[in-house]
Amino acid sequence: MARHAGVSTTAVSKVLRNAYGASPQMQTKVRAAIEELGYRPSAAARGLRGQTYTIGVMLPEIRNPFFADVLDGVTEHLNGTDYQLLMAQCCNDVAGEARLTDAMIDRSMDGLILIAPISSRRHLQAVARTVPTVVVGRHGHSADYDTVTDDDFAGAGLVVAHLAELGHRHIAHIEHLEKDPVRLVEMPNAQRADGYRHAMNAHGLADGINVVSTTYTQEGGYLGARQLLSRDVRPTAIFAGADIVAMGVFDALSEAGLSAPADISLAGYDNTTFAAFGPISLTTVDQAGHQMGGNAARLLLDRIADRARPTAQVKLSPTLVARRTTAPPSSQGRS
């Protein structure tokens, strides 16, 4: 290739990287040869010395549209740069996450964006010390990685305020069961549950606090709702910790011959496309996933440029999206 252009490989390398020390005529000569031979530099070989121009994104679940929003934000920010985004879905267990981060490091990626990781803090730190890393959707400072989060505590408060304003006093919450002490502080689900309790107290609704612990899945929502519906005192509103959980609640409601908001008000969290869908029209909280992704990408590129820069914590504010599944409590709902 270099021979074809009649120059040295160094020259080619320089032109490719727009590095210092390449005359205009050299540039044209090399570019012509590149064009002619359809030459493409091997990112793999390049990675042995310099950068691979590859950024890895780890996502826990591809089906959750919220993560797709985040991804769009990342993609958009990276458009026009030389970086290529490669993502991998992860398996929802700590060992799998470690395997995946290792795999990305082995492939000498230039930077990693970890979305809602469940790994130990210790592992995240180790990863971040090896390769520039941004953690999305997990609270907690670190000197090694930047973070982008949504203010989940405040978001839960928005939901409670909305329902309280409609006149609900007995507002139940379905949370994702969390036992690990670190994650209990850092995971969004825990923050939402805390925010719920705090807001209930703040609105003088301490008596209406009612939490069911399941998982952030449709199944979890279904089981949680069944539990709530079977209790002596039935809540007039349910705040599901995620839209996907609300889907499960819908299932349980229709099974019980109930509907929202006629019999019970229902709110979710994430503003997924599912929530926005007309026939559903779920009241929910918008996390601005797009912005989160954009911020993550920006922070990552900044860190790649300067690894010594102090870490940043970006916290975005959620907004309530009131739709048709929430309404004032029906009289029969009170008990």
Add this chain to the structure above:
Amino acid sequence: MARHAGVSTTAVSKVLRNAYGASPQMQTKVRAAIEELGYRPSAAARGLRGQTYTIGVMLPEIRNPFFADVLDGVTEHLNGTDYQLLMAQCCNDVAGEARLTDAMIDRSMDGLILIAPISSRRHLQAVARTVPTVVVGRHGHSADYDTVTDDDFAGAGLVVAHLAELGHRHIAHIEHLEKDPVRLVEMPNAQRADGYRHAMNAHGLADGINVVSTTYTQEGGYLGARQLLSRDVRPTAIFAGADIVAMGVFDALSEAGLSAPADISLAGYDNTTFAAFGPISLTTVDQAGHQMGGNAARLLLDRIADRARPTAQVKLSPTLVARRTTAPPSSQGRS
């Protein structure tokens, strides 16, 4: 690392790859050193000589749950192997697809799975000649790449048969507008439209043929349905070419104060989680995305093992999933 174990780098390499020529004692010695140093082989450097153990998946749209199903099938089949899956979302335009396939080739991936690509056949061939490739969700033979498809023609037939059996005679179809002559034959959307026409004729419903061309998006479904509803002769049933299109149809129906199946029957295609969701309960066609993914992974590994093997075309049979959005036509629906 080799020094730490007191052996040559060659020996380490051999142990790592379970290659011939490593005594048991050598094995243990090396493995001990690996453990001790927490050593990880660089997949990047490895790629310069041998394989990278990386498989790339290109998907057009991460939000479509059908693609997630396919991905699950691929992942499951690859579990337990040394291969790591990395995916990238593509931009729905030919140039972007080319950029992405190039990027994956530059990163010396061992194999590619292209899901529903819109690139020219020529480009696909060029890619497949460079790296083992399996094309999913696109009809048409090639001597260079294996294919995995669903029998879309037959699937459309299932829908028409189901509706005809219910007594519908005027069944409209919303298709994805396709002009490119090659894609007109190879793309699933075109096959579905063909299958629809064929089945309508076969059932003696040639008069009821009514096709609207928009796009396979929610917006496309909305616009298509509005067009159908505004015509003099209103169909008693709508066959949307994809579940996502059916979502748009729902929007248009509720806007017009109509509902399915009371006023009009509605069927989709893909059996996405959305269709299965209780309150929706959309009649649709199941493509067995999971199986498609598994087959794609299997074919790819086979091809990586033997690049000369003749290509295979796997065509899976879809099944109808009758749910609650289809019913016999209401009398007022006839016009």
Add this chain to the structure above:
DNA sequence: ATGAAAGCGCTAACAA
């Protein structure tokens, strides 16, 4: 069975 040496396609330090 083992290890020395060459080289995969690049980039970076240096010399010309």
Add this chain to the structure above:
DNA sequence: TTGTTAGCGCTTTCAT
């Protein structure tokens, strides 16, 4: 401004 040279961390002949 240019080209020469020495690696990056692996795999792969080919001697030993």
